[in-house]
Amino acid sequence: MKSTQYFYLLIIIFFFLLNLIPSPTSATHDNTNTNTHTSILFTTSGRLSYAFDIFAVPTTHSPTKSNELQLTDGNSINFNGHFPASLPPSLVSHLPDHSLITEKLPFHLIYVTERNGTHHIFYDAVFHGTSQSPERRAILELSGSTRVQVPLVGVDQSDGRVSLKDKPSLAGESLIYVSTHEDSGVPRRSWAAVYSTHLGSGSTRRLTPKGVADFSPAVSPSGVWTAVASYGKKGWSGEVQELDTDIYVFMTRNGSGRVKVVEHGGWPSWADDNTIYFHRRCDDGWWSVFKAVLSGERGVDSVSTQRVTPPGLHAFTPAASTVNKNLIAVATRRGTSEYRHIELFDVVSKKFTEITRPVSPHAHHLNPFFSPDSSWVGYHKCRGTGNGRGSDTLLLENLRNPIPGISLFRIDGSFPSFSPSGDRIAYVRSPGLYVVNYDGSGLRQISSRSAFSTAWDPKRKGVIYTSFGPIFASERTEVDIMSINVDDKDLSYKQLTIGGQNNAFPSPSPDGKWIVFRSGRSGHKNLYIMDALEGEAGGLRQLTEGPWTDTMCNWSPDGEWIAFASDRENPGSGSFEMYKIHPNGMGLRKVIQSGTGGRTNHPYFSPDGKYIVFTSDYAAVSAEPISNPHHYQPYGDIFVIKSDGSEIRRLTHNSYEDGTPAWGPTFIKPVDVELPNGGHPCSFEDCHWLSVRPNVSVMDASFGLGSAKIECAQ
Structure with missing residues (x-):
């Protein structure tokens, strides 16, 4: 009799414990999406x-x-x-x-x-x-x-x-x-x-x-x-x-x-x-x-x-x-x-x-x-x-994000990236490469060289990958990928690429063993994978190949995909679409295209890999460019899309060029963060094309013009 009572007692305890385990339905209802309480950073050149x-x-x-x-x-x-x-x-x-x-x-x-x-x-x-x-x-x-x-x-x-x-x-x-x-x-x-x-x-x-x-x-x-x-x-x-x-x-x-x-x-x-x-x-x-x-x-x-x-x-x-x-x-x-x-x-x-x-x-x-x-x-x-x-410049400007649970910031720089724990940010601001805590403290210039693109090693603490050399350059331009230990007192550098054929946009695999990057070593900019510790000297494999440009690559958190931008449908046109491919070179597929001739660039996976943030002219231009200060491209907004190419959402609405987004694991409190050492307000430029004097034989119009001859299509 006693054993029977123990048996029923065990059954009651079992069902009691079973009820403590949330069902899949309750988990969804509890909003356990791993993208919530994360942050997205992007740049708008000169805007801050x-x-x-x-x-x-x-x-x-x-x-x-x-x-x-x-x-x-x-x-x-x-x-x-x-x-x-x-x-x-x-x-x-x-x-x-x-x-x-x-x-x-x-x-x-x-x-x-x-x-x-x-x-x-x-x-x-x-x-x-x-x-x-x-x-x-x-x-x-x-x-x-x-x-x-x-x-x-x-x-x-x-x-x-x-x-x-x-x-x-x-x-x-x-x-x-x-x-x-x-x-x-x-x-x-x-x-x-x-x-x-x-x-x-x-x-x-x-x-x-x-x-x-x-x-x-x-x-x-x-x-x-x-x-x-x-x-x-x-x-x-x-x-x-x-x-x-x-x-x-x-x-x-x-x-x-x-x-x-x-x-x-x-x-x-x-x-x-x-x-x-x-x-x-x-x-x-x-x-x-x-x-x-x-x-x-x-x-x-x-x-x-x-x-x-x-x-x-x-x-x-x-x-x-x-x-x-x-x-x-x-x-x-x-x-x-x-x-x-x-x-x-x-x-x-x-x-x-x-x-x-x-x-x-x-x-x-x-x-x-x-x-x-x-x-x-x-x-x-x-x-x-x-x-x-007016006397200060912001490091991070908070913007309202239409997606709940994600803070959105404009950063006073470009090519930002989060450390694996999300407590630090690396970014580029001419001249050089910087690291700062996400609350704005601890700002340090890591290098004064011309850098672009940043990525943190997911396993080795304090290691950042970047490229040194001119941006928007030809295939044969000397650009190389470096790893930098920013926690090392002497800031130890290691050059990972050899030959200087425009090697850029490094992105490490989540296990920290490999780096995908773009290189012009074949005469065309394609994707390659190399050893993360020793660089291409420790192993190199070409991932994509063709007479086009594959660039701006980003490795997914689960290691299954590499997203990148490519002009392969119209090489040399300046039109880029977003693709993804498995690291073994299989499964190439287009994620999104911004219409004929459009640009979709700088893809970056969400921390759970289910979404991709990117910049694009998908929404075209929003105002007459001449009514604003200079922007290299007076269009481009930040978008989020599911990694399968569905459910595109627009995050930014302005008449400037937004670009180089990054998605990090930390939820930064949605308030502005001031640049620790002040800044340079009013340092923006006027539209560069207004500096051109089309006909130098025509004198600058005087303030008392009189009867000037005026010729133009009416």
């Missing part, structure tokens, strides 16, 4: 040097440092402003009762702002003192100045969508802006589209037809019409300077009545409901501003256009005065200056008037806009040091 604020100077008398006003808060990246002609009730309700009876009416400003790496549109009302404080340079410096800030469109106002906002305008109660939150459904077709959000109700309407990309919207003075730079149905063909868009006009209310009014033009601005100024790059190589006069039919054949700014300088991103339709504000690049400046131009007298060069001659000024009475012209520029975060 931006410290933009919106400024304004008067047009009624000579601009000086003392009468330039800083209008935005000095803490965010603020750009692409607009002074609304009138305020709808939804915004008036935010103003204090005394605001309309003060001696100095406030500045009303609508602008794009990047806060925590996310784009928003804000309305600011800035009260700027009285006549007792006439000398003022920055609103923020005034005692007694107050500010009203109202978020209009952003994450909280758009159901969590994160997207670019481009050039916002106000039409009555409706905000008109660009967003990139809707997938175009076609690889390499831009997601940029114009939307209208009613500020009272919050209801949003898409004004751009499906399958079409629109940029740089401008609302006419009456609010009835909106003009955009658009591809129509033709799509983006990979332009990196001028987008070759056309100007379309449609009704602001609902997008109806859409018609093309100008072939080859961008950045429209209305002087009145029948006059549009826009820019284009002319046949003579100069960027110039044009004037289009619309007839009642508003078709491209019934619109007359004429070039208004002369050759001899670049003039672009025009803003038209609605008070004097012969007056425009433009950004210029003159041969006598390395900087982009704002100038006024009278299209009748052909006279330029300097606006920003007397105020800050050694700074870039972007995208001008007029106040409703044309007495002020606004623009954005780097605020420099001394205000807000």
Whole structure:
């Protein structure tokens, strides 16, 4: 009897213990996906040097440092402003009762702002003192100045969508802006589209037809019409300077009545409901501003256009005065200056008037806009040091990630990689290679040589692989792979490749025995595998072979796959697709292609190997490149895809070039991390192609131009 009782007791204990083991269903419900609580890093060249604020100077008398006003808060990246002609009730309700009876009416400003790496549109009302404080340079410096800030469109106002906002305008109660939150459904077709959000109700309407990309919207003075730079149905063909868009006009209310009014033009601005100024790059190589006069039919054949700014300088991103339709504000690049400046131009007298060069001659000024009475012209520029975060550069900038449980950061460098435990980051920043703790502490320069690509050894603590030599070089260029023990007091180096035939992009196998890399030793850039300790002297095997380029390889955590980028479908074209292959050379398959002629680069496996993060022009370009500082490729976003090529997701939405992503095992707290030793704010460059003087026989246009001969396709 006693033995029977023990038997039943054992049965009860068995079932009790069985119930403690979670079922597969409960494990899924508990969200035990190993990708959660991880982090993704990527680079945007120069982006963390931006410290933009919106400024304004008067047009009624000579601009000086003392009468330039800083209008935005000095803490965010603020750009692409607009002074609304009138305020709808939804915004008036935010103003204090005394605001309309003060001696100095406030500045009303609508602008794009990047806060925590996310784009928003804000309305600011800035009260700027009285006549007792006439000398003022920055609103923020005034005692007694107050500010009203109202978020209009952003994450909280758009159901969590994160997207670019481009050039916002106000039409009555409706905000008109660009967003990139809707997938175009076609690889390499831009997601940029114009939307209208009613500020009272919050209801949003898409004004751009499906399958079409629109940029740089401008609302006419009456609010009835909106003009955009658009591809129509033709799509983006990979332009990196001028987008070759056309100007379309449609009704602001609902997008109806859409018609093309100008072939080859961008950045429209209305002087009145029948006059549009826009820019284009002319046949003579100069960027110039044009004037289009619309007839009642508003078709491209019934619109007359004429070039208004002369050759001899670049003039672009025009803003038209609605008070004097012969007056425009433009950004210029003159041969006598390395900087982009704002100038006024009278299209009748052909006279330029300097606006920003007397105020800050050694700074870039972007995208001008007029106040409703044309007495002020606004623009954005780097605020420099001394205000807000302008004196420091971030090491890591947190961005909102649409995938829960994964933190997303922009790093002030390129080619980042995580140590196996995730506590340290290696990255490249000219000049040299750096290692830093993920919290920003312990920053060290490991080498001052020109490096690119980094990878940590998964087994040997403190060992990093990198390449030394020029990037974007030919097959025969001397580039070699090195291993560096960064924990060694003497930083011991070991050269792993021999011969210097452009050996780059090392990635170790998860067991630490082998390294896959790309090499041009055969005359073509293909993939090879070598011994991780001794390099190619300890064993070398060619993995891929062909008259094309296989590059940017990454070994999966389970050791089963190597992902890489290749132009094998069109060698030498610059078009890259993502492939994966087994380390034994079997099972080659394409993971994703970014349309014909597209680029998909820098694949990097997630810690569990089920996903791949990569950079691509899959979503094409998001804004007119000339409206931004220089980016080698003014397109490219970060995407995540399942390793089988399904379920692509876009992580970044901006008009810059995002690249070289890495996926690490540590969840970095989603807050910005400052560069320990400060930084160099405002060190970005203007678009390099604006430095070219197309025709040196044409003198730089003077400020009192007179009657210059103007020749360009009309």
